[in-house]
Amino acid sequence: MEDIARQCQAAVVFPCYTPAPDKQFPFQFEQTYQVLDHFARNGPAHGIRSESFALAGDSVGGGSTIHVVFLAGVTNICSGHMSIALMQMAIERNLPAKIGQMILFNPVTDTQMKMESYETFKDGPFLSSASMDWMIDAFLPNESDRKTALASPLSCASDEVLSKFAPTTAFVGDVDPLVDEGKAFGRRLQKLGVDSAIIQGDGQMHAFMAVVALRQSPTARAMIEFACLKMRKAFHPVI
Numbered sequence: 450m451e452d453i454a455r456q457c458q459a460a461v462v463f464p465c466y467t468p469a470p471d472k473q474f475p476f477q478f479e480q481t482y483q484v485l486d487h488f489a490r491n492g493p494a495h496g497i498r499s500e501s502f503a504l505a506g507d508s509v510g511g512g513s514t515i516h517v518v519f520l521a522g523v524t525n526i527c528s529g530h531m532s533i534a535l536m537q538m539a540i541e542r543n544l545p546a547k548i549g550q551m552i553l554f555n556p557v558t559d560t561q562m563k564m565e566s567y568e569t570f571k572d573g574p575f576l577s578s579a580s581m582d583w584m585i586d587a588f589l590p591n592e593s594d595r596k597t598a599l600a601s602p603l604s605c606a607s608d609e610v611l612s613k614f615a616p617t618t619a620f621v622g623d624v625d626p627l628v629d630e631g632k633a634f635g636r637r638l639q640k641l642g643v644d645s646a647i648i649q650g651d652g653q654m655h656a657f658m659a660v661v662a663l664r665q666s667p668t669a670r671a672m673i674e675f676a677c678l679k680m681r682k683a684f685h686p687v688i
Contacts, residue, residue, distance in 0.1 A: 453505070456677035459684060460577050462488055476590075478599055479548045482542075485535055489546035503680035504615070505552035506532035507659050508627075509574075525541030529556025533634070534599045537606060549683025551617040552676045555629050558603040560585050561595040564629035567659045571626065573593075576655035578626050584636040603634045608641055616644035618679050620672050632651050648672060 454461045464484040468479045473512050485502070492499025506528030530550060540546055563578070571578040598606040619635040621628045628649070638645035652656060652669045657663045660674055 453677060454671055456674060457651065457680050468621035474589045475599055478531060478538065481531060482538045486544060488545040489544055492634055497548050499546055501547045501549045501683050503550040503683040504535055504548055504554065505614055505680065506530045507554035508656055529553040530558065533558065533602050536614055537624045540610055548615045550680050550682055551615045553619045553631065554658055555621055555625060555627055556634065557618060557627060558630045559601040561601045563635065566629040567626045570624060571674065574624065574654045576626055581626060586618045603630055603637060607608055611638060612630060612641040612643065614638055618646045618648060618676065620676065622650045622655055622657050624653060627655060644660065
């Protein structure tokens with residue numbers, strides 16, 4: 450996270466929410482949205498400008514304190530997943546601030562279906578299909594909840610809402626159970642006219658930009674640098 454703070458030249462808000470199964474859907478989304486709404490309304494009280502945010506999250510479920518990268522947490526449920534949910538909630542609830550960029554690292558985008566990569570990489574490395582099954586069951590024990598826009602934006606979010614998404618970049622590793630749904634979500638945004646890019650790391654496993662042993666690899670460093678450049682556009686549109 451310190452890499453992102455330095456390279457974005459921004460304050461980083463990293464909310465600590467209650468993990469599943471202690472609380473379940475949609476508690477964590479509501480809990481984290483309250484933090485986002487608080488900073489949108491009270492940024493100057495914390496010494497930050499909060500008229501524009503970047504949303505970023507890694508996996509399941511964001512220098513100087515001038516602007517804000519809002520990073521959804523990475524505990525238990527995918528925060529790439531949570532970032533997408535926060536974007537939907539911000540649109541529907543009229544968040545009093547602009548979300549200028551969204552960065553999704555290896556995101557979960559659908560909890561009600563499994564795409565081909567779930568089977569191809571069912572044994573990992575690092576993230577297995579069985580691990581995903583456990584996390585989804587812990588967060589969404591009621592299967593009907595999985596058929597909602599917040600839980601499964603790829604298949605259940607409306608075109609009307611998704612078409613209003615901020616410019617979005619989805620970073621995926623190509624050796625990951627989640628690679629197909631991350632790419633599919635990026636493509637759905639593209640079809641709706643959203644400024645959306647999909648960047649795939651050749652030979653990279655899940656969480657390759659976060660795991661200590663891998664985050665200094667050339668591919669991971671290049672992707673973090675590019676992600677930070679994109680996020681800085683939320684604060685400095687001329688970049």
